[in-house]
Amino acid sequence: MTQSDELFERSKKRIPGGVNSPVRAYQAVGRNPVFIKKAKGSHIFDEDGNEYIDYVCSWGPGILGHADEEVINEVQKACQDGLTFGAPTRKECAIAELIAQMMPSMEMTRMVSSGTEAVMSAIRVARGFTGKDYIIKFRGCYHGHSDGLLVKAGSGVLMQAVPDSAGVPSGYTQYTLIAEYNNCDSVAKLFEEYKGKIAAIVVEPVAANMGVVQPKEGFLEYLRKITKENDALLIFDEVITGFRLAPGGAQQFFGVTPDLTTLGKIIGGGMPVGAYGGRKEIMECVAPLGNVYQAGTLSGNPIAMTAGLVTLKRLFEHPEIYTQIEQTTKTLADAYRNAFKDQVCVNQIGSLMSVFFTKEKVVDFASGQTSDRKKYADYFCFFLERGIHLAPSQFEAMFVSVAHHKEDVEKTIQVIDQYAASQKR
Numbered sequence: 001m002t003q004s005d006e007l008f009e010r011s012k013k014r015i016p017g018g019v020n021s022p023v024r025a026y027q028a029v030g031r032n033p034v035f036i037k038k039a040k041g042s043h044i045f046d047e048d049g050n051e052y053i054d055y056v057c058s059w060g061p062g063i064l065g066h067a068d069e070e071v072i073n074e075v076q077k078a079c080q081d082g083l084t085f086g087a088p089t090r091k092e093c094a095i096a097e098l099i100a101q102m103m104p105s106m107e108m109t110r111m112v113s114s115g116t117e118a119v120m121s122a123i124r125v126a127r128g129f130t131g132k133d134y135i136i137k138f139r140g141c142y143h144g145h146s147d148g149l150l151v152k153a154g155s156g157v158l159m160q161a162v163p164d165s166a167g168v169p170s171g172y173t174q175y176t177l178i179a180e181y182n183n184c185d186s187v188a189k190l191f192e193e194y195k196g197k198i199a200a201i202v203v204e205p206v207a208a209n210m211g212v213v214q215p216k217e218g219f220l221e222y223l224r225k226i227t228k229e230n231d232a233l234l235i236f237d238e239v240i241t242g243f244r245l246a247p248g249g250a251q252q253f254f255g256v257t258p259d260l261t262t263l264g265k266i267i268g269g270g271m272p273v274g275a276y277g278g279r280k281e282i283m284e285c286v287a288p289l290g291n292v293y294q295a296g297t298l299s300g301n302p303i304a305m306t307a308g309l310v311t312l313k314r315l316f317e318h319p320e321i322y323t324q325i326e327q328t329t330k331t332l333a334d335a336y337r338n339a340f341k342d343q344v345c346v347n348q349i350g351s352l353m354s355v356f357f358t359k360e361k362v363v364d365f366a367s368g369q370t371s372d373r374k375k376y377a378d379y380f381c382f383f384l385e386r387g388i389h390l391a392p393s394q395f396e397a398m399f400v401s402v403a404h405h406k407e408d409v410e411k412t413i414q415v416i417d418q419y420a421a422s423q424k425r
């Protein structure tokens with residue numbers, strides 16, 4: 001028995017499914033998870049001493065690579081001064097200023113401790129500001145596990161949501177409407193049917209939780225237009241895309257400015273952080289200035305702010321990082337396309353990528369669902385056994401960091417070619 005297997009058996013007795021977040025259990029790829037001991041740069045190491053090139057990057061935060069020296073040093077220094085005060089600090093001020101510089105639509109920011117909390121709070125603010133109750137989300141987009149967002153499409157043409165988890169009363173999802181990603185008509189219909197009642201659209205500007213799906217030309221612009229026309233707010237959930245597609249996130253990349261933005265993952269530099277913010281007049285609704293209540297004992301935690309600040313500063317001062325990680329990702333995408341030809345659909349944008357095992361073009365939730373999950377599981381295991389750690393689910397993104405160097409890419413391409421060859425036999 002490996003150390004990982006033994007730890008998994010022990011964990012299963014005391015932690016539901018042996019893991020603290022479901023996808024880590026590797027259920028979708030039909031094997032036991034590896035337990036990680038440490039990581040450095042682009043590589044992670046498991047409890048059995050195996051080394052892997054890591055394309056999960058902790059699901060997005062690790063844009064600088066694991067255990068970046070400066071981040072670790074600054075965090076260690078910050079720890080000496082105390083772990084938490086429950087009072088305002090200079091660093092919270094500095095990070096809010098830096099965010100506004102990198103992402104100008106974030107005129108005001110409130111720090112929280114996770115992406116889930118960020119989106120949940122932004123929606124509360126949108127409702128408080130507009131005085132309306134309904135929100136629109138897109139099928140296949142993920143916005144954390146809060147009750148009103150843990151939904152799937154109900155029956156009927158106009159999709160009112162139903163809970164997608166036990167424990168969520170249907171009353172909690174009755175104000176959530178579901179539209180199809182990349183489908184403007186589905187949005188227009190909801191605005192007709194629920195005229196004057198929609199507070200906001202919340203969208204991942206690049207969908208990255210149904211596999212990576214880029215917005216079609218004009219889609220984000222349309223969302224901007226229809227929300228303006230209907231006095232509704234546009235919320236970009238940039239928990240993945242923020243500071244990843246560009247220093248100013250997807251809103252800079254596509255040139256579409258939302259009213260509110262939610263952030264997470266990279267913003268914490270590896271610590272648990274989320275944030276939401278946007279136009280000043282909207283954010284002034286938040287307590288203590290306004291009557292939308294939202295609070296957090298550890299919000300703006302000094303250690304987390306330190307890791308976030310060092311990370312964001314590096315990205316801000318070195319925009320060439322974005323050219324580098326995009327190039328690395330493009331090289332990998334091309335290698336997949338060359339090796340598998342029309343047997344897969346590779347969606348790549350910036351340093352985000354997905355390899356769908358389908359011959360169809362993946363442009364929304366439904367087309368993503370045509371991919372062969374058994375093939376994905378087989379591909380995942382083949383790569384893991386050869387020292388490459390991929391997302392253990394077809395519908396999660398592959399993340400590339402600045403720490404992925406030429407040798408990593410060359411080794412990955414070798415394994416891609418080996419796998420493609422093994423499929424032809």
Ligand SMILES: *Cc1c(COP(=O)(O)O)cnc(C)c1O
Pocket residue numbers: 113114115116117119142143144145204209237238239240264265274
């Ligand atoms: C990960 C993610 C969230 C949730 O963030 P947590 O920190 O896991 O709560 C929300 N929205 C998007 C787009 C995400 O990818």
